Amino acid sequence: MKAHTGHVVPVILSGGSGTRLWPMSTPERPKQFLALTGNETMFQLTAARTADPARFSPPIIVANARHAALIDVQLSAIGMIPDAVILEPMARNSAPAIALAALAAPESVLLVMPSDHVIADTDAFGSAVSRGLPFAEAGWLVTFGITPDAPETGFGYIRSGDPLGEGVVAVDRFIEKPDHMRAEAMIAEGGHCWNGGIFLMRGQAYLDALGIHAPEILGACETAMSAARFNGAKIHPDEGAFSSSPATSIDYAVMEKADRVAMVPIDMGWSDVGSWDAIHALAEADAAGNAVRGDVQLEDSSGCLIETDGIRISGAGLQDLIVIASGNEVLILPRGKSQEARRFAK
Amino acid sequence: MKAHTGHVVPVILSGGSGTRLWPMSTPERPKQFLALTGNETMFQLTAARTADPARFSPPIIVANARHAALIDVQLSAIGMIPDAVILEPMARNSAPAIALAALAAPESVLLVMPSDHVIADTDAFGSAVSRGLPFAEAGWLVTFGITPDAPETGFGYIRSGDPLGEGVVAVDRFIEKPDHMRAEAMIAEGGHCWNGGIFLMRGQAYLDALGIHAPEILGACETAMSAARFNGAKIHPDEGAFSSSPATSIDYAVMEKADRVAMVPIDMGWSDVGSWDAIHALAEADAAGNAVRGDVQLEDSSGCLIETDGIRISGAGLQDLIVIASGNEVLILPRGKSQEARRFAK
Numbered sequence: 001m002k003a004h005t006g007h008v009v010p011v012i013l014s015g016g017s018g019t020r021l022w023p024m025s026t027p028e029r030p031k032q033f034l035a036l037t038g039n040e041t042m043f044q045l046t047a048a049r050t051a052d053p054a055r056f057s058p059p060i061i062v063a064n065a066r067h068a069a070l071i072d073v074q075l076s077a078i079g080m081i082p083d084a085v086i087l088e089p090m091a092r093n094s095a096p097a098i099a100l101a102a103l104a105a106p107e108s109v110l111l112v113m114p115s116d117h118v119i120a121d122t123d124a125f126g127s128a129v130s131r132g133l134p135f136a137e138a139g140w141l142v143t144f145g146i147t148p149d150a151p152e153t154g155f156g157y158i159r160s161g162d163p164l165g166e167g168v169v170a171v172d173r174f175i176e177k178p179d180h181m182r183a184e185a186m187i188a189e190g191g192h193c194w195n196g197g198i199f200l201m202r203g204q205a206y207l208d209a210l211g212i213h214a215p216e217i218l219g220a221c222e223t224a225m226s227a228a229r230f231n232g233a234k235i236h237p238d239e240g241a242f243s244s245s246p247a248t249s250i251d252y253a254v255m256e257k258a259d260r261v262a263m264v265p266i267d268m269g270w271s272d273v274g275s276w277d278a279i280h281a282l283a284e285a286d287a288a289g290n291a292v293r294g295d296v297q298l299e300d301s302s303g304c305l306i307e308t309d310g311i312r313i314s315g316a317g318l319q320d321l322i323v324i325a326s327g328n329e330v331l332i333l334p335r336g337k338s339q340e341a342r343r344f345a346k
Numbered sequence: 347m348k349a350h351t352g353h354v355v356p357v358i359l360s361g362g363s364g365t366r367l368w369p370m371s372t373p374e375r376p377k378q379f380l381a382l383t384g385n386e387t388m389f390q391l392t393a394a395r396t397a398d399p400a401r402f403s404p405p406i407i408v409a410n411a412r413h414a415a416l417i418d419v420q421l422s423a424i425g426m427i428p429d430a431v432i433l434e435p436m437a438r439n440s441a442p443a444i445a446l447a448a449l450a451a452p453e454s455v456l457l458v459m460p461s462d463h464v465i466a467d468t469d470a471f472g473s474a475v476s477r478g479l480p481f482a483e484a485g486w487l488v489t490f491g492i493t494p495d496a497p498e499t500g501f502g503y504i505r506s507g508d509p510l511g512e513g514v515v516a517v518d519r520f521i522e523k524p525d526h527m528r529a530e531a532m533i534a535e536g537g538h539c540w541n542g543g544i545f546l547m548r549g550q551a552y553l554d555a556l557g558i559h560a561p562e563i564l565g566a567c568e569t570a571m572s573a574a575r576f577n578g579a580k581i582h583p584d585e586g587a588f589s590s591s592p593a594t595s596i597d598y599a600v601m602e603k604a605d606r607v608a609m610v611p612i613d614m615g616w617s618d619v620g621s622w623d624a625i626h627a628l629a630e631a632d633a634a635g636n637a638v639r640g641d642v643q644l645e646d647s648s649g650c651l652i653e654t655d656g657i658r659i660s661g662a663g664l665q666d667l668i669v670i671a672s673g674n675e676v677l678i679l680p681r682g683k684s685q686e687a688r689r690f691a692k
Contacts, residue, residue: 023660297690311657311671314369314690315678321667323678325657330676332661332669344643344660 007057008129008200009083009108010050011101014043014063014071014115015091020274022345023329024307031273032116033070037282042273043071043115044078049122050111051080055129058083060104062097065089068234082233089239094197095253096245099210099221100237102203109136110206112199112250118282120269128266131167132200140262141209142200143171143255145193147267151183154274156195156251158263159186171261174251193265195251196272200264206254214253220245276322276338280305294325303335353403354475354546355429355454356396357447360389360409360417360461361437366620368691369675370653377619378462379416383628388619389417389461390424395468396457397426401475404429406450408443411435414580428579435585440543441599442591445556445567446583448549455482456552458545458596464628466615474612477513478546486608487555488546489517489601491539493613497529500620502541502597504609505532517607520597539611541597542618546610552600560599566591622668622684626651640671649681 018030025031032043040048050056058081063071065087075082086100098112111129119125132142145158156177161170174195178186186192210218220241227238246253255261271278283291283305292298294308301318308325315323320335333340364376371377378389386394396402404427409417411433421428432446444458457475465471478488491504502523507516520541524532532538556564566587573584592599601607617624629637629651636647640654647664654671661669666681679686 299686299689311674311676313676313678316686316689317680317683318678319680321678323676325676328657330657330659330669330671332659332664332667332678334663334665337663340645340662343645343662 010059019345023326093247106203124268136200144198145265160191209258356405365691369672439593452549470614482546490544491611506537555604559603
């Protein structure tokens with residue numbers, strides 16, 4: 001690994017199984033590799049967000065091995081050369097994925113980001129990273145707390161503790177995905193943020209915490225990386241070793257248990273783009289609230305999201321309908337029910 | 347033409363432009379050639395309705411020349427050999443189409459039927475033909491009046507006049523497609539039937555009436571048939587002559603004007619299958635009112651009609667929606683609005 005002292009190393013996690021935005025999103029091409037929110041894919045937007053060479057080193061990508069070619073194509077399309085592309089032989093959730101990156105760059109401060117989220121206000125994001133950086137350099141595990149605008153039940157929450165500095169607080173505790181009543185109570189109480197899965201920390205600080213709270217994961221990942229196969233920027237961790245790691249999220253394995261966990265609250269127009277309803281909310285709609293992409297003929301309709309990558313869709317008199325056509329599949333759901341996409345995804 | 351004295355000659359009209367059941371129905375394959383209501387096409391069902399050799403001669407088909415191959419295939423699939431297939435070089439509406447058939451069999455009693463209607467009670471139809479036959483043989487133009495069950499605005503109506511015999515009345519007058527108020531008034535008044543476009547008459551009686559009320563049509567069709575090209579059972583009327591005929595319906599050209607027009611009122615489970623809503627009404631639905639055909643995954647939905655001839659359609663939480671996929675086209679409409687299919691048909 002090249003050393004980039006003083007710079008932050010972006011770590012882009014390309015996980016996810018591609019079920020919530022089916023049929024566009026599939027295991028072969030999950031949503032981060034699709035241009036669902038603009039002309040670039042969310043993976044490209046994530047990489048471009050940390051492209052400033054004055055602040056960031058080239059990124060480390062951690063992805064499923066089956067997506068290696070997609071990653072090459074999508075990074076070169078935006079002129080980005082990664083520091084490393086770590087290709088997981090199978091998915092083992094975020095704690096092992098981040099461990100692989102931390103083992104590749106233990107002395108660097110890592111900015112860990114999911115590749116399938118949208119951030120509208122990148123300036124706000126940049127400022128938040130700056131506020132968190134001194135804490136990360138001092139050994140804190142820093143997380144970013146998204147200012148909630150609704151009692152969402154699909155995210156974990158983080159409760160603020162004591163202030164640590166300008167715009168940085170200690171974490172009182174992590175709260176797993178709540179039911180609706182609990183979510184409403186947290187919003188009413190204030191001081192709670194959504195857990196957006198973005199982290200800033202020294203690689204070694206994470207590895208140390210992993211050694212204390214999840215030593216099996218650390219051991220498996222260390223073996224996988226010391227037996228790894230290298231091919232240019234591509235790193236193939238050893239399959240047998242990596243497969244022996246527990247599949248655990250970073251929140252559950254480390255964050256909920258570690259000392260010196262800080263949070264930077266931010267309001268940055270964040271979305272996890274976790275459903276077709278979220279896509280509709282992000283999309284540019286006409287005066288009647290319709291957002292269409294592809295070969296669509298729509299008349300006398302309102303509040304619809306209609307996207308197709310091939311076949312033509314014609315509709316009239318439709319209200320609040322989601323219609324997504326990809327290849328030989330068409331999905332039709334009422335708006336507000338788009339989580340149902342999952343039941344049809346294979 | 348072979349003579350079949352004493353038998354009725356079915357005349358099957360294959361017209362229609364294929365717009366109301368788009369995208370399944372297209373100009374290349376209009377709805378009569380599709381199996382939309384069962385395992386056989388409506389064209390086949392129409393031909394089979396008059397297959398009894400004790401009562402009917404082999405049929406005369408009048409169709410657009412572009413459908414010659416479809417007709418061959420669909421008739422041979424049900425083991426039927428037509429007397430003649432008259433292939434119109436272009437559509438000129440029903441008065442000229444029937445004139446071509448009447449010129450081919452002037453001495454026969456013709457039972458003229460559209461090929462794209464459904465008749466559930468074929469016994470009732472057979473009885474009605476029997477009731478009308480003596481009148482047709484005596485030179486009357488006999489029409490069949492469908493007992494109306496709703497104030498439809500998509501059909502012409504026929505007002506009953508004086509009784510002529512058992513189940514046969516004189517026609518008081520023909521009424522063009524009414525507005526809703528007028529349709530309701532006719533239903534309330536009683537004595538009005540829908541004009542189903544089915545006729546029973548001697549060929550010569552029709553030609554005589556045409557000579558009086560629409561001599562231009564008769565002249566054009568006589569020239570077209572005398573200059574026709576014959577190829578086995580196929581008859582190709584002369585294009586130049588036929589194209590000079592006015593394009594007029596039999597109702598407007600003859601029925602509304604002729605003397606000795608009789609009506610046999612019948613209740614026979616008739617549908618003109620004129621929309622996807624009509625298909626839904628005819629289809630076998632599950633307990634929730636959903637009728638599906640093809641590769642469809644439907645959950646928690648009610649009152650839907652979903653048909654596909656290829657691509658898979660998946661839906662959940664849908665109410666009263668019509669979804670039709672054919673080839674590279676998908677049409678989506680609310681139930682009750684299926685006449686909107688027309689606006690998308692090319």
